[in-house]
Amino acid sequence: xxxxxxxxxxxxxxxxxxxxxxxxxxxxxxxxxxxxxxxxxxxxxxxxxxxxxxxxxxxxxxxxxxxxxxxxxxxxxxxxxxxxxxxxxxxxxxxxxxxxxxxxxxxxxxxxxxxxxxxxxxxxxxxxxxxxxxxxxxxxxxxxxxxxxxxxxxxxxxxxxxxxxxxxxxxxxxxxxxxxxxxxxxxxxxxxxxxxxxxxxxxxxxxxxxxxxxxxxxxxxxxxxxxxxxxxxxxxxxxxxxxxxxxxxxxxxxxxxxxxxxxxxxxxxxxxxxxxxxxxxxxxxxxxxxxxxxxxxxxxxxxxxxxxxxxxxxxxxxxxxxxxxxxxxxxxxxxxxxxxxxxxxxxxxxxxxxxxxxxxxxxxxxxxxxxxxxxxxxxxxxxxxxxxxxxxxxxxxxxxxxxxxxxxxxxxxxxxxxxxxxxxxxxxxxxxxxxxxxxxxxxxxxxxxxxxxxxxxxxxxxxxxxxxxxxxxxxxxxxxxxxxxxxxxxxxxxxxxxxxxxxxxxxxxxxxxxxxxxxxxxxxxxxxxxxxxxxxxxxx
Amino acid sequence: xxxxxxxxxxxxxxxxxxxxxxxxxxxxxxxxxxxxxxxxxxxxxxxxxxxxxxxxxxxxxxxxxxxxxxxxxxxxxxxxxxxxxxxxxxxxxxxxxxxxxxxxxxxxxxxxxxxxxxxxxxxxxxxxxxxxxxxxxxxxxxxxxxxxxxxxxxxxxxxxxxxxxxxxxxxxxxxxxxxxxxxxxxxxxxxxxxxxxxxxxxxxxxxxxxxxxxxxxxxxxxxxxxxxxxxxxxxxxxxxxxxxxxxxxxxxxxxxxxxxxxxxxxxxxxxxxxxxxxxxxxxxxxxxxxxxxxxxxxxxxxxxxxxxxxxxxxxxxxxxxxxxxxxxxxxxxxxxxxxxxxxxxxxxxxxxxxxxxxxxxxxxxxxxxxxxxxxxxxxxxxxxxxxxxxxxxxxxxxxxxxxxxxxxxxxxxxxxxxxxxxxxxxxxxxxxxxxxxxxxxxxxxxxxx
Numbered sequence: 001x002x003x004x005x006x007x008x009x010x011x012x013x014x015x016x017x018x019x020x021x022x023x024x025x026x027x028x029x030x031x032x033x034x035x036x037x038x039x040x041x042x043x044x045x046x047x048x049x050x051x052x053x054x055x056x057x058x059x060x061x062x063x064x065x066x067x068x069x070x071x072x073x074x075x076x077x078x079x080x081x082x083x084x085x086x087x088x089x090x091x092x093x094x095x096x097x098x099x100x101x102x103x104x105x106x107x108x109x110x111x112x113x114x115x116x117x118x119x120x121x122x123x124x125x126x127x128x129x130x131x132x133x134x135x136x137x138x139x140x141x142x143x144x145x146x147x148x149x150x151x152x153x154x155x156x157x158x159x160x161x162x163x164x165x166x167x168x169x170x171x172x173x174x175x176x177x178x179x180x181x182x183x184x185x186x187x188x189x190x191x192x193x194x195x196x197x198x199x200x201x202x203x204x205x206x207x208x209x210x211x212x213x214x215x216x217x218x219x220x221x222x223x224x225x226x227x228x229x230x231x232x233x234x235x236x237x238x239x240x241x242x243x244x245x246x247x248x249x250x251x252x253x254x255x256x257x258x259x260x261x262x263x264x265x266x267x268x269x270x271x272x273x274x275x276x277x278x279x280x281x282x283x284x285x286x287x288x289x290x291x292x293x294x295x296x297x298x299x300x301x302x303x304x305x306x307x308x309x310x311x312x313x314x315x316x317x318x319x320x321x322x323x324x325x326x327x328x329x330x331x332x333x334x335x336x337x338x339x340x341x342x343x344x345x346x347x348x349x350x351x352x353x354x355x356x357x358x359x360x361x362x363x364x365x366x367x368x369x370x371x372x373x374x375x376x377x378x379x380x381x382x383x384x385x386x387x388x389x390x391x392x393x394x395x396x397x398x399x400x401x402x403x404x405x406x407x408x409x410x411x412x413x414x415x416x417x418x419x420x421x422x423x424x425x426x427x428x429x430x431x432x433x434x435x436x437x438x439x440x441x442x443x444x445x446x447x448x449x450x451x452x453x454x455x456x457x458x459x460x461x462x463x464x465x466x467x468x469x470x471x472x473x474x475x476x477x478x479x480x481x482x483x484x485x486x487x488x489x490x491x492x493x494x495x496x497x498x499x500x501x502x503x504x505x506x507x508x509x510x511x512x513x514x515x516x517x518x519x520x521x522x523x524x525x526x527x528x529x530x531x532x533x534x535x536x537x538x539x540x
Numbered sequence: 541x542x543x544x545x546x547x548x549x550x551x552x553x554x555x556x557x558x559x560x561x562x563x564x565x566x567x568x569x570x571x572x573x574x575x576x577x578x579x580x581x582x583x584x585x586x587x588x589x590x591x592x593x594x595x596x597x598x599x600x601x602x603x604x605x606x607x608x609x610x611x612x613x614x615x616x617x618x619x620x621x622x623x624x625x626x627x628x629x630x631x632x633x634x635x636x637x638x639x640x641x642x643x644x645x646x647x648x649x650x651x652x653x654x655x656x657x658x659x660x661x662x663x664x665x666x667x668x669x670x671x672x673x674x675x676x677x678x679x680x681x682x683x684x685x686x687x688x689x690x691x692x693x694x695x696x697x698x699x700x701x702x703x704x705x706x707x708x709x710x711x712x713x714x715x716x717x718x719x720x721x722x723x724x725x726x727x728x729x730x731x732x733x734x735x736x737x738x739x740x741x742x743x744x745x746x747x748x749x750x751x752x753x754x755x756x757x758x759x760x761x762x763x764x765x766x767x768x769x770x771x772x773x774x775x776x777x778x779x780x781x782x783x784x785x786x787x788x789x790x791x792x793x794x795x796x797x798x799x800x801x802x803x804x805x806x807x808x809x810x811x812x813x814x815x816x817x818x819x820x821x822x823x824x825x826x827x828x829x830x831x832x833x834x835x836x837x838x839x840x841x842x843x844x845x846x847x848x849x850x851x852x853x854x855x856x857x858x859x860x861x862x863x864x865x866x867x868x869x870x871x872x873x874x875x876x877x878x879x880x881x882x883x884x885x886x887x888x889x890x891x892x893x894x895x896x897x898x899x900x901x902x903x904x905x906x907x908x909x910x911x912x913x914x915x916x917x918x919x920x921x922x923x924x925x926x927x928x929x930x931x932x933x934x935x936x937x938x939x940x941x942x943x944x945x946x947x948x949x950x951x952x953x954x955x956x957x958x959x960x961x962x963x964x965x966x967x968x969x970x971x972x973x974x975x976x977x978x979x980x981x982x983x984x985x986x987x988x989x
Contacts, residue, residue, distance in 0.1 A: 033570075065568040068566070068568060073567065078543075079542075079544050080541070080542070080544075081542040096543060104545035289574075330571075376546055393543055393544060397572065398546050399569075400565055401566055401568075402563075402564045404572050408550055408553050423583075425582070426575060426579065435577060435578055438577050438581055439578075439580065441928060
């Protein structure tokens with residue numbers, strides 16, 4: 001009975017091939033870390049098994065992430081589409097605001113602050129809070145979407161830049177002489193006297209480093225969790241007022257008056273990279289979130305896009321008005337500000353775009369800063385008459401991650417996140433050009449190994465020589481001072497000293513002359529038989 | 541014009557009432573999580589440090605009146621431990637309540653071995669007073685007993701000589717003793733069922749195979765390891781090593797593998813089908829290894845040594861992964877793994893049975909799911925980054941007492957010198973004339989069938 005059943009059924013059923021969704025495979029690549037590993041040629045079976053297992057886990061994780069990304073994310077990115085003869089860059093901001101939903105339209109506003117401008121601004125990483133710094137010392141932090149003013153102070157001093165620290169509880173300002181840190185109540189917490197005449201500030205949130213550069217041209221890294229100065233590098237390129245961080249690897253990009261852009265890390269006193277970008281001073285600089293592209297704007301009217309991984313220029317745009325403000329949004333929209341006008345470009349980084357995505361002119365005043373709000377479709381512009389915002393659909397990432405930045409974070413969540421951030425704080429020397437190299441075991445190059453070996457040899461020799469000299473001083477023991485003994489000792493030490501050299505030489509000789517020696521061992525055919533004893537092997 | 545701009549409502553993104561759980565949103569896009577590798581490395585480093593900080597393996601000590609010579613766990617009861625001491629006293633311990641349930645009195649000389657029956661309600665003990673006694677043992681009750689009661693042996697077996705070790709069969713009413721010869725006894729008979737003798741002056745230890753219950757091994761004072769089958773009247777095979785083996789244990793999951801604790805400070809794992817070379821050599825002790833026992837998972841085992849330390853080894857690891865010692869612990873004569881694999885018991889000459897956590901940094905008690913998750917995450921991180929020098933150094937670091945440290949250093953010097961000498965000899969001899977035996981084979985003298 002059992003046999004009959006077994007015979008009825010096919011012995012081996014053809015395996016069902018799983019349907020692979022071609023879209024999914026494309027999306028999986030986004031979640032892959034590095035290239036897949038070729039395990040087939042690894043001779044060690046144990047290692048091969050381990051690596052294959054890890055590879056399988058990584059693939060599964062990438063696939064699950066792609067599926068979760070596909071199915072679970074609540075909202076999609078914004079966008080602006082023209083119909084028929086329309087062009088998106090011809091839309092006036094008023095029309096855009098009118099067409100947008102009420103909630104989105106409410107985010108567009110103008111703050112008229114004509115007295116104390118021009119204003120520089122900064123958003124928190126969640127995009128909920130906005131810090132404003134008027135040139136004449138007017139500082140304000142606001143919960144801008146709710147229209148709530150958190151704090152407002154007048155420091156009665158020239159203020160050049162403002163920057164939030166790890167969350168909205170603290171912000172740093174670059175004032176006339178020093179940099180200062182204030183808390184959310186507007187109380188001055190620290191005066192950073194090392195940061196002299198800073199003109200721009202940048203905060204590296206994963207490393208808790210507040211960085212400043214200014215008129216003396218010294219780039220300073222200060223750890224805001226411990227208060228210690230992590231590094232201070234002299235750029236030797238004069239006063240500097242353009243600084244941005246690369247969010248992908250936390251390397252700082254500085255733009256200088258001689259047209260070069262330099263990339264810096266705390267553990268290198270010289271720039272990691274020096275790029276000659278423009279013929280004339282660099283006016284503005286921006287890096288995208290993936291760390292792939294850097295955009296520089298020069299006084300020569302050029303806006304150039306650079307490939308930051310290959311360190312090559314991609315392409316350039318020309319502008320009649322000198323572009324002096326730049327920013328890149330989370331989804332790769334580029335905002336270029338010149339005098340009073342703002343242009344937003346879409347898809348302009350990887351490939352050269354023909355026309356801008358949107359345009360807008362501020363009503364009055366001159367632009368002093370541009371910043372996309374994270375997780376919102378909003379671009380904020382600080383100018384000499386206050387602050388205005390514009391709606392740029394498709395600029396922000398629609399789905400936030402609560403563990404990274406939560407726009408609706410409460411007090412307890414903020415406290416917990418602060419602890420988590422501090423636990424995960426990275427050391428300053430982990431800032432490198434390619435952060436994926438961290439955590440890899442690197443075999444030392446052969447040259448370094450040989451150098452280390454030589455150094456050890458030299459050290460050993462000097463040590464033995466020192467010991468010998470010390471011995472030479474002692475001639476007291478009876479019988480040790482005989483001329484013959486002394487001579488023998490001397491000979492011995494000479495031999496000892498040269499032993500390593502001789503050994504190395506013989507090893508090298510052996511390596512080189514191995515084949516020749518083998519050939520000699522064999523007795524040639526024409527050799528007389530009497531000489532056979534001198535050959536190790538018999539006649540050929 | 542068609543337009544869509546981000547417009548989140550706070551009501552949808554946050555919880556309705558303060559009693560609700562917080563809404564957590566996730567986005568796995570790698571561009572939102574920059575520097576993830578560096579962050580993971582930092583977390584791994586922290587995890588490695590925390591693991592070392594929380595590594596407090598000692599749990600409790602049970603006191604006897606004389607040095608502990610043997611330990612036995614009950615196959616049926618997780619909470620019970622039987623310990624025999626050099627004054628002839630056997631105590632039954634209830635581990636969770638840390639109290640002595642019963643004292644088994646009767647032996648007139650030191651107890652050398654105890655073993656519980658598979659049913660768990662009796663145990664057999666052997667002593668140098670030439671007797672083997674069988675005791676009924678109670679289960680630990682919930683109510684606390686004020687004073688441990690004393691109990692007499694239910695059965696008594698007499699031999700001609702003193703006994704050195706005992707082990708009970710995993711299924712039947714039989715047990716094997718090691719002494720002047722290897723005897724197999726039945727509960728119902730006063731004389732041994734069968735006796736095995738194979739040149740050895742005396743047998744030191746005996747252990748039944750947990751999977752093939754008729755097969756058992758013994759070690760002898762003639763430096764031999766002998767394999768027996770109860771179904772045949774003669775021993776199957778004998779392996780002779782350079783030094784004698786004090787104890788032997790079968791791997792419960794790969795029951796063809798067994799490990800012996802050798803007098804030469806090392807442990808050797810053998811495959812019983814292939815005795816010409818050890819499957820693994822486990823080193824790190826600096827004095828004779830006295831006893832060992834496998835974890836029920838078969839992935840690790842514990843060994844105690846005359847150098848006053850207890851070490852844990854992976855079943856295929858050449859060096860110990862954990863070392864336990866205290867200031868007052870003396871020569872360790874007996875070690876056992878708990879039946880759930882989470883604790884380790886050691887009995888030493890200082891009259892104490894000590895309980896250690898098998899995973900030194902694991903928290904005691906029941907864990908919340910979140911704690912479990914954190915533990916698992918931390919361990920995965922350490923596993924992933926263990927090859928990096930900084931983490932490797934922290935994870936591997938163990939403090940050992942000065943005498944052990946110095947003796948280990950000396951041993952290493954000697955081993956290195958020998959290796960160097962061998963290298964020199966090879967360098968100055970005709971190629972191929974110097975035969976080098978691998979360390980796993982070096983200590984094997986021969987085999988007999």
